[in-house]
Amino acid sequence: MKWLSRIRLIDGMVITAIVLVCSLMPHGSSTSSTSKPSEFAGKVDLDPLYRTAVQADGRLRSFESHAKTFIAGYITGARSVHGQTNGFTYLDMMFRPETYAGEELVYVKNKEVRKQILDAGATFPGLDKATHDRLMEQGLFPRTLLSYRPVNELLQRLERDLIRTAKVVDAIRGAMSVCEPRVLSSNLRMIAPPDGDVHHPWFTFDELSGTARAPSDNMHSNVTAAAPAEIPGLAAESQKKLVDAWTGLRKGWQAQDAAAVNQQIAALADILPTIGTTLYPSPGRLATESWYFRYQSMTWVWLIYLLAVIPLLMSVIYKWERARTIGMIMFGLAFLAHTTAIGIRWYISGRWPNANMFEALTTSAWFGGLGAMILEWAARRSALRNLFALGSAVTSMVALMAAYFLPAQLDSAINNKMAALNDIWLYIHTNMIIWSYAVIGLACVPAVLQLRHRWCQLWDSRSIAKARLILLPISLGVFNYTAYLLLMHAIAHDSPDFALPGRKLMAVGAGFWASLVLIAMEAFDARARRRVSGLTERFASGGAASMMGGSASMMMGQQSGGSFLRPEGPTVGQVFDGATMVLVELAFIMLWTGTVMGAIWADHSWGRPWGWDPKEVFALNTFLIFLILIHVRLKVKDKAFWTAVLAIVGYEVMLFNWIVVNFIISGLHSYA
Amino acid sequence: MVGIAAFNPRIEGLIGRTTESSHSMISLSGSAGNGSLALKQPRGPFLAVVDAFGSLWCGIILATILFIYCSVGSAMPTIRQLPSIEKTEFEWFCWWPFSALIVLFCASLILSTIRRIPFRVANLGVWTIHAGIIVLAIGSYYYFGTKVEGDAPVFRRSVTIELPGVTDKSNRVVAVKGAHKEVIAGPDLWKFDIADTNPSWPLLSDADKGKTAFAVNVRVSPPNGEPFIRQLLDGYPQYTEDVIPGKGRAIKSTGKKLLDENLRLALDYEPQEYFHIQDTWALFLRRAGDREWVERPIEGLPRYNNRIASRDQVFNDPSDPLVIRAIDLSVPTEDASHDALAGDSVHVTGYLRYARLDRQWRDGGDRWNPVLQLTANAEGMEPRAYELAAFDPAQNSAGDGVVQFVWLNDASRIVNLPTDSNANMQITVPAANVDINTPITEQSINGDMIPIKDTDFAYRILGLNDNLHLPGIDHTVSIAVVEIRTPEGVIRRWVADDPERTRDLRGGDDPHNAAASPPDPRVKLMYHPASAPILFAAYPGGLHFRFNGPSGQRIDRDPHPGEFVDVTSGLSIRVDALWERAISQEKPRIIPPSEQQSKAGETFSMIRLEVDAGRGATQTKWVSYTPYAFTDQAYAASGRFSYAPVRFTTPKGDLEVLFSRHRMKLPAPIALDNFTLDAHLGGYTGSALTIRNYLSQLRFFDGGNWTPPVEIAVNQPTAFGGLHYFQSSWDPPDERTTGSGMCFTGLGIGNRNGVGVQLAGCCMAVAGMIFAFYVKPMLRRKGSGPSGRRDAAEADEQLRRPRASGAKLAATGVRSESH
Secondary structure (H helix, E strand, O other), X not given: OOHHHHOOHHHHHHHHHHHHHHHHOOOOOOEXXXXXXXXXXXXXXXXXXXXXXXXEOOEEEEHHHHHHHHHHHHHHOOOEOOOOOHHHHHHHHHHOHHHHOOOEEEEOOOHHHHHHHHHHOOOOOOOOHHHHHHHHHHOEEEHHHHOOHHHHHHHHXXXXXXXXXXXXXXXXXXXXXXXXXXXXXHOOEEEOOOOOOOOOOOEEHHHXXXXXXXXXXXXXXXXOOOOOOOOOOOOHHHHHHHHHHHHHHHHHHHOOOHHHHHHHHHHHHHHHHHOOOOOOOOHHHHHHHHHHHHOHHHHHHHHHHHHHHHHXXXXXXXXXXXXXXXXXXXXXXXXXXXXXXHHHHHHHHOOOOOOOHHHHHHHHHHHHHHHHHHHHHHOOOOOOOOHHHHHHHHHHHHHXXXXXXXXXXXXXXXXXXXXXXXXXXHHHHHHXXXXXXXXXXXXHHHHHHHHHHHHHHHHHHOOOOHHHHHHHHHHHHHHHHHHHHHHHHHHOOOOOOOOOOHHHHHHHHHHHHHHHHHHHHHHHHHHHHHHHHOOXXXXXXXOHHHHHHHHHHHHHOOOOOOOOOOOOOOOHHHHHHHHHHHHHHHHHHHHHHXXXXXXXXXXXXXXXXXXXXXXXHHHHHHHHHHXXXXXXXXXXXXXXXXXXXXXXXXXXXXXXXXXXXXXXXXXXOOOO | OHHHHXXXXXXXXXXXXXXXXXXXXXXXXXXXXXXXXXXXXXXXXXXXXXXXXXXXXXXXXXXXXXXXXHHHHHHOHHHHOOOOOOOOHHHHOOOHHHXXXXXXXHHHHHHHHHHHXXXXXXXXXXXXXXXXXXXXXXXXXXXXXXXXXXXXXXXXXXXXXXXXXXXXXXXXXXXOOOOEXXXXXXXEEEEEEEEEEEEEEEOOOHXXXXXXXXXXXXXXXXXXXXXXXEEEEOOOHHHOEEEEOOOEEXXXXXXXXXXXXXXXXXXXXXXXXXXXXXXXXXXXXXXXXXXXXXXXXXOOOOOOXXXXXXXXXXXXXXXXXXXXXXXXXXXXXXXXXXXXXXXXXXEEEEEEOOXXXXXXXXXXXXXXXXXXXXXXXXXXXXXXXXXXEOOOOOOOEEXXXXXXXXXXXXXXXXXXXXXXXXXXXXXXXXXXXXXXXXXXXXXXXXXXXXXXXXXXXXEEEEEEEEEEOOOOOOOOEEXXXXXXXXXXXXXXXXXXXXXXXXXXXXOOOOOXXXXXXXXXXXXXXXXXXXXXXXXXXXXXXXXXXEEEOXXXXXXXXXXXXXXXXXXXXXXXXXXEEXXXXXXXXXXXXXXXXXXXXXXXXXXXXXXXXXXXXXXXXXXXXXXXXXXXXXXXXXXXXXXXXXXXXXXXXXXXXEEEEEEEOOEEEEEEEEEEEEEEEEEOOOOOOOOHHHEEEEEEEEEEEEOOEEOOOEEEEOOEOEEEOOEEEEEEEEOOOEOOOOEOOOOEEEEEEEOOOOHHHHHHHHHHHHHHHHHHHHHHHHHHHHOOOOOHHHHHHHHHHHHHOOOOOHHHHHHHHHHHHOO
């Protein structure tokens, strides 16, 4: 093969398109409105508070992390308000709620509900066309609109529909109640029990100053304080200092006096860690946690992965040594950053990060990277090199992009594990499973490259009209997408998110059948063609066997071990097939082992190793696809092609299991 | 294998491998009919089937069907829930088509392995994998074939009650907030209510200071005297003491810890003897008055699809889409010799998956029971319908008392209807010439005695009960309960709005008690109840409407059904129907899917039962599902469980019926010694995120003794008597219902036969995979394996001739990749 001759305009276009799409995608932390942080917000220095802790949901969070859970997690769907930090918004909403009454703040996830709210509130004063469109697009609604009578009546109606909309309305109502200054202040448990009682809730400033019954906003600043809480072990002096600092902070904030605010914040940050010192987390941990959450939980690492993907792709397709060097360095850097993110999370939460969807996804990608590193080392002198790094870089990039661009769906908040998840077998099981998922993702990359390679061969052979060739991948894409839509319609036809209304259903169905017919025609044509031309590569690689048997021979053309090697060296198709198979074999074993370990855990935990739960069944289904793959290879002539196709199908079934089964077809595993 | 083959030519043909040569390898690549060597011999139809079955494609097709079957069962529950299928997830995967698929798959696997994969070191991996899968299938057959899975709540403590003169030692009540028990001791009736429980009551006595104990507060209502609270502490009977409501500890006011030394209350285990099997149905029957239930399993009852014979059986609107499909299942007794109720014939004639029992009125009864249907039209609001029943205190007013419906036995009583929007008490003492009319306010109820001016009498009002329907009186009566102090002592008087109904009570609360007597004539009281703003008064043959406006305006009218009455500007009321002798009808209303809770399961299901009532007649009632067959209401007192037995009248006496699940006896009764919640930092807040673990200390009653406590927790089950017990649910604290909770633990109980075999199969498969994928290539590479070198040589041979025939090439592929 003359690799250089294979430089293609189309590859360049694809890479450019990826980069463009990535850079043009809406930013994960886009602001809710165009306005900039106020001058006051610019002057307030919350940094000292980032070293203080808040007790909530059975754990200690840093102040910023707590604010993120409340503001971004419960209210704004991870959109920041005026470009303010979540911590600032938290305090501002608590001290000056009146300025937020009409703010576009409450995130409504469901588009259908957004539309219904806007229809019901059509008569709401100030709801012009531009506002209407903005609300529809961004999904952030002002509280005034949500409590507008017709809208409220609509919400009451929607609340009664338990299957379709009750959850959405629940989220809206929850968000609106969290906006209340009283809820915000009563959840700000920042004062550790001085006696070090682990099971006692931490104290709020309201309890401390005896204003627990009145919100700390402007309107209530004159309310006479009730008797302050008796806090065993707290020196009167400390209590006074705290109350003074808190009162000062509140007054300063309400007067928009940044200097006074900064002074009181510094004072609070000094006193708080001195109370209940045995319980207080280290300032380093708190600062790390705040930093971590202020910077999107390090999901921006996807950009470094992107910088690795491009040169690695070049090195794979064009065999450029320099691209390989750059690509491997970038991949190493990205993996290092990714490792740092995992490590920080581990450090902050005190447990291996694999307890919710965000953690499962990012940790899975990290496992993929780890595996790729090992495989790259093993394959360093074989033709398979670069492919594992490339696969991992692509997988990790996609995973971290998902976390970066969908923060409302993939909540990165750190919570305690469910009690059921504290088990060593479960630990091994879940980690093994997500690792196998990553390997399946990795395998998908050389499989896609294989199909691209086939496509290029056809393009070069000039045996088919170019228009047909361009249509083929498009119809494949349409087929996959419409099949997904129809499947979701069949599964969740009573959910507004997935049900296809009549006309849309017709369109999607038409797309499905049209693309299916096109693909079938091409398939029959290919079958007929194969009889005459023999374009297919009959000699496929043999997975790990090929690597072990022929890592050296692949490079040097020896015939000592590998069964598929030809004297002149492996073909492109064989290389992709080899990489796919190495990964498929790994995934095969890991998925099986992981599932068996899951059964061991289930038996151990529930006395029931296998309960035909959807999650279990689809784990079995994913395995079945790979089982079919391995056996189909024994029978078909065009092994490389079918391997690639089935590896992609297996990847899709895996994704279905991970996303659809987890979120839609809930089972016992819904917390993982 | 080869040995067997040598004996039997048929088996020889079956395994298709006479010599271990590459010929057989080639024959495997071409499917039947592809001109392979094996086909050159004449073959019968049996071997043709075997050939087809043992081919790899057959296995692949079966795996694909398996994939589709699994996907449909899991992702599309609507399919398995079709009326003709009616399978739970578990049942779908124990159904015969699935078993058949697995059997075919295993058969194909065995055949193709024996026939097509030479048994030698290089193929050890694939042999082990396939053998592992067969072992797994055998283990699973045993496991799923004998699977028993259920659950049981185990309550923590019962309160045992000992009273002097009561020999029955079984008087006990489960320690759950709200549980109630009545004990008859001679002529006396004692009432016991569990007022509260506390799982961690801090002890303050010196030696035990700092410890906590499970505390139960029992409200004791003795036949004579005031009720009091007895506090019991688990493990510390010496600290038992009484508390007088409003006065504090008994020791402070009376000097004694216990107000009644003869009443002995203690805490004891509440052993659980049964567990209920999930996804089953059963009826439980007993004669009214009995305690123990007799079970009758129900076979063939649907689960997901309603069964009703006609629309009349439910209240749903005619526009609701309903499927009419009848069912008639006889529920026979399991074992006639041990069933005293064996003669009672019971049929299920309806099933509803998700419904609510509703009550509605209709005309045509034989007793007075006035029911009024109204529609209120208020400006700017949707019209609202009301249904008022004069004799039902819960249903005789609407709109927070704004609308009231009363029944008069005579039209002439209309003039006596209350006119004042305040309640008044008219007091007359003829001797002292006193006649006063004082308004009754909220403050004057249950206050201090008010002296009646210029007399020796004083009174206080204890409570008001308006519009009562008393037995034997054919109109509604309003009553004020009043205490009157006379020079001779205190009497209690029921002052009615109808002077004829006023009674004095001596020594009891019951007005029909023999102690009720005509009122003391020295002091006369007359109660004028407050008039509701909107009052409807019906009498035989007519209806009167009265509006008492806030500023004294009054409207009187006799409306006819269908007529609108303008009450105020903006509010009009239409009388829709008035039935004087209404009877109520109870029927289920099927809840539309959008209003169903998604994880409710069978919680809201019910069956229609037909019971032989003797003389050819039957009695039909709907019976709601309850998850556990509790023996009495006390277990369900906290509201965490339901308990709804339905009573049928049969010739042999009343029959009580409960609709629940099949239950099994546990190998030994289980007691819950202790149950604690392990919370995360900051304590339990109600959020699941704050829970670290649940810890149940269980004891089994084994050989006449309780075993030492065994701790089970999440991920920490225990085994006893062939069953496994694991933590599955709990009693969370909830201020509104259970109080501090923790009164029971929910155990999941099941067997796990064949798990070891399953695991062995899985491990074999893993070992085989590792061998096939990684060990075999290494053997080959080193050439040290007995067959490795030959394989490699063969492969190289093939590779040097890339344009060889397709069959041979494919064979190479097979060999090089046969795992």
